[in-house]
Amino acid sequence: MPRPWIRLFFLLLVCGLISAERFAAAEPPAGETSGVETRTTGKSAATTAALLPRPLAAMTLPDINGELQTIGRSKEPIVTVLVYVSTTCPVANSYTAELNRLSRRWPDQVKVYGVVADQKISRDQAATHFQKFGAEFPVLQDAAGLLADVLEPTHVPECFVLDRDRRLVYRGAIDNAYESIGRRRVAVERHYLRDAVAATIDGNRVDPARTEPIGCHFPKPLTPSPEATVTYHRDVAPILDSRCRTCHRSGQVAPFELTSYSEAVTHAAMIVEVTGRRIMPPWMPTPDAQPPLVGERWLSEAEIETLSQWLEEGCPEGKVEKARPEPQFTDGWQLGEPDMVVRMPESFSVPAEGPDILQNFVVPLDLAEDKMVAAIEFHPGNRRVVHHAVLFLDDSGQARRLDAESDEPGYENFGGPGFIPIGSLGGWSVGNTPRRLPNDMGRYLKRGSDLVVQVHYHPSGKPEIDQSEIGLYFVDRPTEELLAEPSKLVGSIWMANYEMDIPPGEAEYRRTTQYTLPRDVQLVGLIPHMHLLGKSMRVTATYPDGRQQTLIEVLQWDFNWQDEYYYREPISLPAGTQLHVEAVFDNSADNPSNPNSPPERVTYGEETTDEMLFCFFLLTAPKTEDLIYTIYHNLGHDLQQPRKDVSGGP
Numbered sequence: 001m002p003r004p005w006i007r008l009f010f011l012l013l014v015c016g017l018i019s020a021e022r023f024a025a026a027e028p029p030a031g032e033t034s035g036v037e038t039r040t041t042g043k044s045a046a047t048t049a050a051l052l053p054r055p056l057a058a059m060t061l062p063d064i065n066g067e068l069q070t071i072g073r074s075k076e077p078i079v080t081v082l083v084y085v086s087t088t089c090p091v092a093n094s095y096t097a098e099l100n101r102l103s104r105r106w107p108d109q110v111k112v113y114g115v116v117a118d119q120k121i122s123r124d125q126a127a128t129h130f131q132k133f134g135a136e137f138p139v140l141q142d143a144a145g146l147l148a149d150v151l152e153p154t155h156v157p158e159c160f161v162l163d164r165d166r167r168l169v170y171r172g173a174i175d176n177a178y179e180s181i182g183r184r185r186v187a188v189e190r191h192y193l194r195d196a197v198a199a200t201i202d203g204n205r206v207d208p209a210r211t212e213p214i215g216c217h218f219p220k221p222l223t224p225s226p227e228a229t230v231t232y233h234r235d236v237a238p239i240l241d242s243r244c245r246t247c248h249r250s251g252q253v254a255p256f257e258l259t260s261y262s263e264a265v266t267h268a269a270m271i272v273e274v275t276g277r278r279i280m281p282p283w284m285p286t287p288d289a290q291p292p293l294v295g296e297r298w299l300s301e302a303e304i305e306t307l308s309q310w311l312e313e314g315c316p317e318g319k320v321e322k323a324r325p326e327p328q329f330t331d332g333w334q335l336g337e338p339d340m341v342v343r344m345p346e347s348f349s350v351p352a353e354g355p356d357i358l359q360n361f362v363v364p365l366d367l368a369e370d371k372m373v374a375a376i377e378f379h380p381g382n383r384r385v386v387h388h389a390v391l392f393l394d395d396s397g398q399a400r401r402l403d404a405e406s407d408e409p410g411y412e413n414f415g416g417p418g419f420i421p422i423g424s425l426g427g428w429s430v431g432n433t434p435r436r437l438p439n440d441m442g443r444y445l446k447r448g449s450d451l452v453v454q455v456h457y458h459p460s461g462k463p464e465i466d467q468s469e470i471g472l473y474f475v476d477r478p479t480e481e482l483l484a485e486p487s488k489l490v491g492s493i494w495m496a497n498y499e500m501d502i503p504p505g506e507a508e509y510r511r512t513t514q515y516t517l518p519r520d521v522q523l524v525g526l527i528p529h530m531h532l533l534g535k536s537m538r539v540t541a542t543y544p545d546g547r548q549q550t551l552i553e554v555l556q557w558d559f560n561w562q563d564e565y566y567y568r569e570p571i572s573l574p575a576g577t578q579l580h581v582e583a584v585f586d587n588s589a590d591n592p593s594n595p596n597s598p599p600e601r602v603t604y605g606e607e608t609t610d611e612m613l614f615c616f617f618l619l620t621a622p623k624t625e626d627l628i629y630t631i632y633h634n635l636g637h638d639l640q641q642p643r644k645d646v647s648g649g650p
Contacts, residue, residue: 051209052150055166059147061140064116064127069138071113071147072166078111079200080162081193083174084153085114085139087121087129088256088267089216091181092157093461095174096133097353102194103137109201114139115147117156119219119266133462134352148218155213161196161206170196172211179592181214182279182560184458186355186532186595186609217269224316230309231318232261239303240264241327243281244271246433249329253383253430265315272311275304282430282561284528284554291551294566295433335377335434338471340365342451346409347467350385356458358608360417361410362394362403363451363470372442372475372482372489375435378428382466385457388429388562389468392421392452393445399452416606417452424492424616425451425472427527429563437524440482441490441620442475458560486622487570490524493634495581497613499644500604502533504596507588509533511613513641517577518633519626521619525566526552529614532559532593533585533602539615544576551579559593559608570620583613604644 058072071080083099085092103112114137116126123141130139142148151160151171161170176190196206230236240248240258248258257263264271274280281297310316344361380386392399398419402411411418425443428434437443455468475482482488497511528537534557541549552565573579587599595609596602602611621627 051171052168056150056162056168058166061142061147062123063138063140064123064130066123067138069113069140071140072162076111077164078109079106079164079197080166081110081112081159081197082147082151082162083112083114083159083193084117084156084218085130085135086117086156086216087126088118089156090255090460091178091215092117093133093255094177094353094459095157096130096135096461098174100134100136102197105194106197106201110197112137116141117153117216117218120262153218155215156218157215158213158218159193161193161200163200169200170206170209172208173213176597178214181274181277182558183592184356184560185593185597189597217267217273219266220269222265222268222314224314228313228316228318230306230313231316232264232310233318233320233324235306235318236264236310237261237324239299239306241324243297243299243303245327246329247430251331251383253380253386261317268311268315272308275299275307278556279558282558282563284556284558284561284563285565286553286555290553291549291571292568293552294435294568333377333379333471335375335436335471335473338377339474340472341469342472343469344381344409344453344467347381347465348409348455348457350382350457350464350466351459352462352464353459356387356456356608357412359410359412359455359457360399360402361453361455362399363453365445365449365451367445367447367449370447370479371445371472372477372479373425373445373472374437374440374442374475375473376425376428377434377471377473378432379469379471380428380466381468382464384460385464386466386468387456387458387560388427389456390417390427390454391425391470392417392454393423393425393449394419394452395422395446395449397450399450413454413606417454418606419452421452422446422449426564427562429561432563435566436473437490439487440475440477440485441488441524442482443490444479445472483624486624487522487620489624489627490618490620491627491631492616492618493631494614494616494638495579496615496638496641497581497583498604498641500585500602500611500613501644502585502587502602502611504599504601505588507586507590508535509585509587510582511585512580512582513613514581515579515634515637517573517575517579517630519575519621519630520623521573521621521627521630522570523551523567523573524570524618524620525564526618527562527564527616528552528554528557529562529612529616530557530559530583530585531608531611532595533587533591533611534559535584535586535591537581537583537613537615540580541571541573542578542580544574564618566618579617581613581615585611 056072058070060068060070063069099112116139157174159174160168163169172192174193175188177185177188179185192211199206244258247254250257256267283297287296287298342363348359376391378389402418423444495513495515497513502509536555536557538553539551541551587602589599604611619627
């Protein structure tokens with residue numbers, strides 16, 4: 001009769017062999033890949049596959065409602081989906097509806113769990129958040145990090161699929177909606193998680209078995225280095241105060257706050273990534289190739305290096321040697337009480353998910369006399385979904401007709417407002433600071449004009465309502481008097497190329513346009529404009545004496561962060577100055593913003609999936625008649641620009 005310890009030894013050995021056989025069955029045969037999809041790293045499948053070496057042990061964790069949930073019950077032969085979620089990550093929040101659909105699709109075969117990634121959040125806070133977003137699946141709290149220690153997540157959201165034997169068969173992204181942080185596709189083509197679950201239910205191998213998750217960084221414990229040279233209070237906080245807190249504070253549009261050491265540490269890895277890639281702060285123009293711009297948010301290389309080194313050294317807090325002055329932000333109307341406040345006539349409903357929306361709202365102004373507008377201040381009604389807004393003027397009634405033809409508040413039209421505007425009052429984007437035009441300058445607002453507000457919405461992950469308002473600030477002097485004085489009226493001209501015809505796969509498609517100024521003017525600011533294939537734009541002025549000057553250069557165009565750019569001092573452009581705009585477009589598969597997969601031919605048009613090359617110039621002039629002449633001359637020039645007929649195909 002074998003001794004008890006020998007029987008135990010053989011029992012353990014047999015169990016081990018069984019587990020090894022099960023794990024081996026999940027591995028690809030020799031000579032085959034593991035189905036890993038590495039969309040950006042370029043590594044081979046064999047070097048990037050790192051699924052769990054053994055089945056996940058059953059684990060019991062509390063959910064945000066205080067109930068215990070056991071993952072991997074042996075008595076429940078179901079497919080398990082674990083998705084890391086967060087109260088502060090907008091990417092994760094945007095997937096709530098998709099996860100709800102997944103949990104309802106196979107109710108008897110699949111169990112979906114969310115796992116809270118936030119390190120310091122109470123159960124009540126988490127419950128309130130996910131109830132607000134309508135999560136229909138259990139959301140677990142892993143405060144001790146037991147599950148994270150096994151799965152080793154890197155991003156939020158990141159999902160993990162376990163088969164009926166609790167073997168990990170897929171990890172990575174939910175789908176390919178986000179091809180890069182801050183870049184969201186118009187349409188989803190690859191449903192990685194859904195396909196992985198379907199394959200697992202059918203007993204098939206998951207392919208790809210791993211994809212790269214895109215989203216916020218998963219927070220990990222940090223150990224400050226005792227030899228650290230960069231600290232939060234002395235080096236990092238001043239950068240965050242001056243560059244980030246305009247948006248990253250309570251009540252603003254940013255998804256999380258950066259007002260304390262603990263908040264900065266939680267998001268340190270994300271801060272380093274988005275600043276290093278110059279996604280944040282949102283500022284497209286380069287700082288060294290054009291005259292100084294108002295409100296520049298470009299981080300210096302030294303500031304970026306400081307943030308990176310702080311993370312490398314474990315994010316030490318440091319000592320508070322002296323009280324740091326608290327940044328001052330104005331609540332309410334930042335420019336004081338407006339002369340006129342208007343609102344969208346009706347509230348607009350933004351769905352929980354789907355592509356971004358460009359909705360135009362007609363706001364009658366009913367002005368009894370002409371006005372000069374020194375500034376506008378746009379107040380988004382719902383900062384979670386309002387991304388930017390552009391304010392057009394219409395005196396033809398065409399916008400009203402478009403509005404009447406729509407069944408919902410406003411009317412949808414991508415690219416432009418759907419009519420030729422008689423002017424613009426500017427716009428607003430995230431991080432924009434309202435400013436008055438200097439020296440009693442103003443934009444002409446003709447009586448009887450309608451204000452047409454084009455708002456760019458991006459779904460937040462739950463249904464939202466918006467009803468934004470705009471404050472108008474008039475120049476406090478008679479309009480006739482101002483029009484008679486030099487350099488008071490501000491108007492706009494534009495340059496465009498209407499021959500866009502971009503072949504699929506073309507990564508360096510170039511287009512240019514030129515215009516020669518007929519009169520002396522002064523450049524107040526400009527507004528570059530392209531769509532999703534836009535890559536870069538450079539605007540230059542060649543003076544009559546042959547001297548050249550770069551007016552603005554954008555090396556990495558981002559459709560999501562369009563803005564108006566004002567110069568600190570107006571730039572004098574004499575008659576005969578040639579303005580030149582050159583733009584580059586990327587219609588390759590490597591462009592994460594490409595709306596077509598695979599790439600398709602793209603031509604000029606107003607839809608977001610079409611393409612444009614525009615640059616608007618805000619001008620004034622020593623003589624008002626010279627400005628008006630230039631505006632009409634530019635309109636005639638634009639009407640003479642060649643238009644390529646693309647209606648008949650190539």
